[in-house]
Amino acid sequence: MKHDLHINGAKHHVDADPAMPLLWVLRDKLALTGTKFGCGMAQCGACTVHLNGGATRACVMPVEAAAGQKVATIEGVxxxxxxxxxxxxxxxxxxxxxxxxxxxxxxxxxxxxxxxxxxxxxxxxxxxxxxxxxxxxxxxxxxxxxxxxxxxxxxxxx
The missing domain is CATH 1.10.150.120 ([2Fe-2S]-binding domain)
Structure with missing residues (x-):
């Protein structure tokens, strides 16, 4: 399924399962590897990104929840x-x-x-x-x- 993402001020159209964590979309599909995998349970903070300006854990956020939102990664910051x-x-x-x-x-x-x-x-x-x-x-x-x-x-x- 295609998702329209707004990441670091640029628009991206990504084909991914709606349940795929945003972390893996960033790293594997968009090559934004500054956001790290730590625990996979939103407990360590290594995967923190900004969603509409707030700190959010990308490892547990489905890509479909990020669609249409403003996402910033460490590369953008x-x-x-x-x-x-x-x-x-x-x-x-x-x-x-x-x-x-x-x-x-x-x-x-x-x-x-x-x-x-x-x-x-x-x-x-x-x-x-x-x-x-x-x-x-x-x-x-x-x-x-x-x-x-x-x-x-x-x-x-x-």
Whole structure:
């Protein structure tokens, strides 16, 4: 079945089973491999994408549910000139967050969605950042650097 998808600002017509997870459409049919497979149960956050601006797990989202919605992947956010995306990416580099890097696409996507939905003048507490990022696991344990990067990105935007 054909699905009309709007991904990273471009339209795609994809032939896939309606129940196929968006993750596999992105990776296998569109070669957008920045979105990673982690657990397949929406528990680790490696597959996080934006659906209409909100952080969403692509591993459990059927492609038919994404049809007609605006989807952004880490490739789209990395190329985005949006101030929030750029602030998060700059803070990630400044704090040398990535170790193995496997979870980082999902971490960045969650951080960008969190900060985009935060009032500009709001400086999130460490507890608020931890709560926002709690659905993203990092096997390397870079949580302190992730928290510092999100806090610095929020300050840069404020």
């Amino acid at each position: 990395a190329a985005d000139t949006d101030k929030v995306a750029q602030a998060v990416l700059a803070a990630w580099v400044q704090h040398d967050v990535a170790q193995c890097g496997y979870c980082q696409g999902g971490q960045v996507m969650t951080a960008v969605a969190f900060l985009k939905n935060l009032p500009r003048s709001k400086r999130p507490s460490a507890e608020e950042i931890d709560a926002a990022m709690s659905g993203n696991l990092c096997r390397c344990g870079a949580y302190a650097r992730i928290r510092a990067a999100v806090a610095d990105a929020a300050r840069a935007l404020g």
